[in-house]
Amino acid sequence: MRKHYLIEVAQNDQLIVFCPPAVIQNKQIKRIAFGSKSMEVEFRPHPDQEDRIVISRKIKETIQFPHFKIPMHAFLENEILYIGPLVGIFTSGFTSLPKQPIGERTLFFSKLLSVSKTVGALPFVFGEPHIDWEQGTIEGYFFLDHAWQTIEVPFPNVIYDRLPNRKSEGSPKLIKVRERLQKEYLIPWYNPGFFNKLDIYERLQQDTSVTNYLPETYPFISFSSIETMLSKYGHIFIKPKNGSLGLGVHQVIYDKHKDDYYCRFQDDKGVNRLRKYSSLESLFQSVFANQSLEKMLVQQGIHLLRTEQRSVDFRVHTNKDDLGKWNVTAIAAKIAGQGSVTTHARSGGDIRTLSEIFPKEECELYTEKLSNAALLLSTALDANVEGIIGEIGFDLGIDRTGDVWLFEANSKPGRSIFSHPELKEFDYLTRKLSIAFAVFLTEQSLLHPEELFK
Known part of the structure; x- marks a missing residue:
């Protein structure tokens, strides 16, 4: 368990830092650092205080340390004592409203920043316009005492990517910011990039530890390949490679006794539809007339567990912790809306805990199966995807024989x-x-930078 220290500011201008004896015992320390700012100071033991580090007003101003009463970590490397970490959360979509600086996502960010006291880190939100490249500072948005305030701070120790969508992620201006902070300033940047469904599937196919979780998935090639999959599985899903929120997902069903085809989807007005066709060609001409099939993938249909005569799938969250280890942090069941092709709430889906829909023994069994699958898949994605991943949201299914299937992995x-x-x-x-994962990354960037930037 790492120790946290309160950082106190003494009202003097001495270039002296008082530390608990255990921090500086038999160690050569010449500088103090906060984020990208550091300065030369003298270190002295503080015999009465084991839980705090005292800096002067002059030091506070020079390293641009905002004096919040938040316990922080202390890292020692190359004769420098680093206090922090200072965690920049990068996003876009800022407004000029003081109480809603990040628009509709302001509430999410205020809740995200509220964990600072228990984690021992100082997080803030910023965007491209808030960076002063000349001074090496950022006008950061902090949420403290139930209010937003902007404070100028140094460049952070690590950056957590919370760009809201693929459009902002593909912005040349924002790509340039990321590359500059990563390459010129060697700041670890975690959770970059939305996942492409087909790309993720193909990468996971290379990892034998998880191939049993992967339904057959192909780019759209031809009607004959779809006919083959329909005769094999009875139904398939056609979905956008870069989709999200269940948008654009179609289920195609083949009734081999009557030789009819059905398509279940949600129309432009958000209404769940089920339509019948005499041939696959007529189905595609009607449903996909205005869509680019090259941007679609075709996936094996799975006969999922059902409750209340509705299909159930599961959202499983995994996160890396302050030791860099994967943890299952949340599991929920999602029940499909009446006539819906997906289990999303916007299509009439319901969210339940597993204990609400399964008896105790089944609940324990399914929780264990889903947890094991999510941890294996997290490790496999970590090994096969570029960049530093800190969290994943999995959409998993369990079929009627009890096997677990991966439908989607979401990086955000x-x-x-x-x-x-x-x-x-x-x-x-x-x-x-x-x-908390930012604490691990900060330590890694100081002690083993070659591991992060290889």
Whole structure:
């Protein structure tokens, strides 16, 4: 267990740092650092205080340390004592509203920043316009005492990517910011990039530890390949490679006794539809007339567990903690809406805990199966995807024989499951670990930078 220290500011201008004896015992320390700022100071033991580090007003101003009463970590490397970590959360979509600086996502960010006291880190939110490259500072948005305030701070120790969508992620201006902070300043950047479904599937296919969780998945090639899959599985899903929120997902069903085809989907007005066709060609001409099939993938249909005569799948969150280890942080069941092709709430789906829909023994069995699958898949993705991953949201299914299947992995998982009252504590845990992972990354960047930047 790492120790946290309160950072106190003495009202003098001495360039002296008082530390607990255990921190500086028999060690050569010449500088103190906060984020990207550091300065030369003298270190002296503070015999009466084991839980605090005292800096002067002059030191505070020079290293631009905002004096919040938040316990921080202390890392020692190359004769420098680093206090922090200072965690920058990078996003876009800022407004000029003082109480809603990040628009509709302001509440999410205020909850995310509220974990700082238990984690021992100082997180803030920023975007491209808030960076002063000349001074090496950022005008950061902090949420403290139930209010937003902006404070100029140094460049952070690590950056957590919370860009809201693929459009912002693909912005040349924002790509340039990320590359510059990563390459010129060697700041670890975690959770970059939304996942492409087909790309993830193909990468996981290379890892034999998880191939049994993967339904057959192909890019759209031809009607004959779809006919083959329909005769094999009875139904398939056609979905966008870069989709999210269940948008654009179609289920195609083949009735071999009557030789009819059915398509279940949600129309432009959000209404769940089920239509019947005499041939696959007529189905495609009608349903996909205005869609680019090259952007679609075809996936094996799975006969899922059902409750109340509705299909059930599961959202499983995993997070890395402050030791860099994967943890299962939340599991919820999602029940499909009446006539819906997906289990998303926007299509009439319901969120339940596993204990609400399964008897005790089944609940324990399914929880264990889903947890084991999610941890194996997290490790496999970690090994096969570029960049530093700190959290994943999995959409998993369990079929009627009890096998687990991966439908999707989300690098920036939505948080709709946490609207369920019994999942509030897991909401907090996922937020806490997403910042706690920054503590691990800070330590790694100081002690083993070659591992992070290889």
